[in-house]
Amino acid sequence: MIGYLARRLATGAALLVVISLVAFVLLRTAAGDSIARNILGDTATPDQILAKEQELGLDRPVLAQYLDWVAGAVRGDLGRSFYTPQSVTAALADALPVSLSLVLSVLVVSGVLAFAIGLTCAVRRGWLDRAFQVVSTAVDAVPNFLVGLFLATLLGVQLAWFPAVGYVSPERSVLAWAISLALPVTALALGAIAGVAQQVRSAAIGVLRQDYVRTLRSRGLSERRILLTSVLRNSSTTGLTMLGLQFVGLLGGSVVIEQVFALPGLGSLAVTNTTKGDLPLVMGVVVATVLIVIVVNLVVDLVVAWLNPKARLR
Template sequence: MPFLLKRLASAVSLVFATSLIVFLLLSPAFDQVASNVLGENASLEQVEQLNSTLGFDRPVFVQYFDWLGGALTGDLGQSLFTTQSVWGALATRMPVTIALVVLVTLLSGIIGFAVGVLSAVKRGWVDKTLQFVTTLGDALPAFIIALFLVTIFAIQLGWLPATGYTDLTVNPAAWARSLTLPVAALTIVAVAGIAQQVRSAMISALGQDYVRTLRSRGLSEVRVVLVHVLRNASTTGLTALAVQVVGILGGAVVIEQIFAIPGLGSLAIEASVRTDVPLVLGTVLAYVVIVVVVNLLVDLAVAWLNPKVRLS
């Protein structure tokens, strides 16, 4: 319980700290908001009046704590351009991004662990081949891989749609088809980093004395590798997976633009271009919460696998 409470306190502190940093980074652009809303033909008096109405003429920290107070009560404000509530915009876009991130995280974790274990156990040409493939995947950015996949599977073969998104509740099959290429592009990049870390951890664990002891007791190689060695190496792999989630979210911003997916990434870009401060803050907060929740779940999984972590 103390371990969980410490992790929860750390997660909450991270959310608050990130929101403050983002607010301070956005504050220089507050003076441009009224001009963007009113247009180029607005007079200086109109701009100043709207700035006063929006509260942007107050000290930055006063504005931040006012926003924070609203956020703690569930009020993130509304868009300055569409007047839609920030919660309404997030509720529409967040499920799309979460579905994308969850699918990529699960697939990259499963494939990354499998490739890392296979490389560490087989070694030889198998290890070299997998190392080359994972290094290549790590070197190429997600949008390059996405363009390659679109060219082959959407344009040339016509198997999958090049762009567009279908809601799961409308047509599950079309939903799966619309996410196949985006998920594949992000997974290829994420698998590389996870596989490398799992491979290194497995090789290190296989050289430990307890492995030789287990083998001398007559345990099968499959049980030694998959039960004992993998359990010790999985903490490193899970940590790598948590790090990759941040990269997945960052890559999803570009991928959503390429495939015209209406997720948080495209919403964040639209809000940033228009300097829609409440919407930018809302999307950043949503991203931070996703990252914090994933890292919290990984910490709990690592603590379950390695009891020493709970005592550190």
């Protein structure tokens, strides 16, 4: 297990370096010389723009700028925003809890419901299973931002059952926090539940056909015990792997959902500052996002490896 963990950590570190380099080069190249101009305004003279670029180090080669950024990031210094005196670390500290609350809530809700639905459909292969197939296909075909707009309009504006926009910190009220995330979590979770439940259903059907399951039944074990101890354990690796893959899509979808529900998370921070060319803040969001993906997928891989030791050989 230690060797398996070391390989996963090395892969994650390499992924972080590659993505940060590609993101930095693309962002810096796309911005060109417009960063200093945007900071100073349209009335800035060429000399003022040049002086600002020298002050920010934007006149140096892109690779040299990236290495400077890496040197600071290794020390925990992600720099400061080009437009405000706020540090990138402080901006991330404000936005990160919002995005983590949203995405991790979706992950938990999706995992619990998907495994419950998948196992139920695998055991009861009648009208319930057929209805799930139809509903999951329909859910997969609808983008989550359309679901979010529908929920915000119907349940948030027309019926006023939930707040249509905004975020409440759990430090103020846990109940108000849960209510403020109800609609965004629902909008993101529906697609994830459908995808993961399909995988759990297929895997559970395959397990239920195995000879050892029939042997356990012949020994008088209850169906509930067989499902929870044997079927769930042996079919969960497929579902967990799918859930880990879905997590990357959830992060991407959260960018749009945060805009729909006006949540001050990483997605909103990235969209706002990308248009302005605020390189330090955007790079901070990139690093935070990649680290979240690496950690969550590492946890999923470790759970899968614990459930299925053969997975450690990959």
